[in-house]
Amino acid sequence: MKLAIYGYGNIGRGVELAARQNPDMELVGVFTRRDPATVQTLTGVNVFAADSIDDFVGKIDAVVLCGGSATDLPVLTPKLAEKFNVVDSFDTHARIPEHFAAVDAAARRGGTTALISGGWDPGMFSLARLYGGALLPEGKDYTFWGRGVSQGHSDAIRRIPGVADARQYTVPIAAALDAVRSGTQPELTAREKHLRECYVVAEEGADKAAIETAIKTMPNYFADYNTTVTFITAEELRREHAALPHGGFVIRSGTTGLNGEHKHSIEYRLELDSNPEFTAGALVALARAVSRMQEKGQTGCKTIFDVAPADLSPLSAEELRAHLL
């Protein structure tokens, strides 16, 4: 199948590499809003101007949209869904219903198949929550993130006066994980579930104590957590904190039996060296599914909840039954 990448940042590069791992995929090209002459791809894939994508109608089975959720995707996904099957990784949880409605209307007009909010959260973690609740209706969901880099929290630190650069790690607290796994279904506060580790490069002459206070008291981002702040040099940040690891846990803790006497735990855990590359792997598998759903006449906007798992795999139904069931 013929795949295109729209937007060439961390996720776009990840999609380029993921496509190489899937022999049934062929990359038509990378579409960018920058000057194509200035963009060098990792593996020599062709680069085109974003505006030229209309010339490729009928020549692309699915476009993977690799833009930001704040301003890019709310505009781009509906626009491209009018002419192409598309997949995005829209991750602003609160705005999913609104984004879904806009993309669904566009895809219905175009007779295309669109999938929004692919990746791992939203995405595989969402699936773990759905399966867990369906199998153990009497129970409780717990989602832990990390240990991993939170871009949103890193950005929040960078906006503080006197901060030159920063990296924030979200760290799940082992005692909370153990409590959840014990099956007691504890109520846990934000502070009990996650620790926030901040590595900060201060500008020359900046007031480090003031920066530390600004971080630790920042509402929503840090005030509700135990937060550590460590000042490091720009060189240390580059050397020790350049990677983008992430991961986490979704645990469903539930009970069954005549009197709820049997405890069960379903745990889905990710440990990722590269958040964008793993996300990209999910988007490529979802692009395969979107293309197959289009062939079956399943048009409109979908989410990972609507995708029959078999459609994600390059294997045939017979192979899946014989080897994976």
Next chain:
Amino acid sequence: MKLAIYGYGNIGRGVELAARQNPDMELVGVFTRRDPATVQTLTGVNVFAADSIDDFVGKIDAVVLCGGSATDLPVLTPKLAEKFNVVDSFDTHARIPEHFAAVDAAARRGGTTALISGGWDPGMFSLARLYGGALLPEGKDYTFWGRGVSQGHSDAIRRIPGVADARQYTVPIAAALDAVRSGTQPELTAREKHLRECYVVAEEGADKAAIETAIKTMPNYFADYNTTVTFITAEELRREHAALPHGGFVIRSGTTGLNGEHKHSIEYRLELDSNPEFTAGALVALARAVSRMQEKGQTGCKTIFDVAPADLSPLSAEELRAHLL
């Protein structure tokens, strides 16, 4: 939706209890090949003779078949699929293609929807293998079972002369799990992955040394594993080993990146106090899906690979997107 239970053993009782946890489910009855007058259900559900199920055509949305894979299901599932939507937990991996073909032919004749091999392995573990391989095409799957009671291995011990009763626990070896989680993709032998713990009640005057040797040298079941044999009394077996816990791990270990430099691990873990009750919970969710697929005209034989996750949940598509995505 209207559910029926066909066969009333451990899984049948589990389905009865699971249906109670799902407000959209109503149990039409339990169908048994025993004399219905001798069967007392846990929650007062009506009991009918198996043969009378034909009187219920059109009054049941899905029949959950709770029989054994060796002789019951290969006959029963195709037979019932001619007239009803059905779900079974057929778990003889090697015979799945053959069973699928027989059930598919019957369901196509009847215009019904059938799902085979539901539960957790096959079932949720199969799904974990499929998703893992689709997201990380360059990698390796590892499945570990336990700690839990293996009925097949317990039965094998009971067939040894001089054995009155037995319980066998399959135990995953922590060092092997750690090696897999490290991302090195080790090759592991059967012996390195699992330990077999046997609790045996010997008949009076039996030769315990001979029993221990017979167990430890039994081909396929024990010879390839480190096996411990502990002789206990019938009373100890009843008191300490009456439960049917189980569980396990499916781990996908894979790499991404320009030169495979990033490691990733996806781990799906179950810890179950009651193997049959958890299996039953999966079968009930699958029965919901089968009924919905029938409404959408998706007939024939399916597996969990064909089920769009949303169809397992009692929540609407809007609720799922707003709260779980």
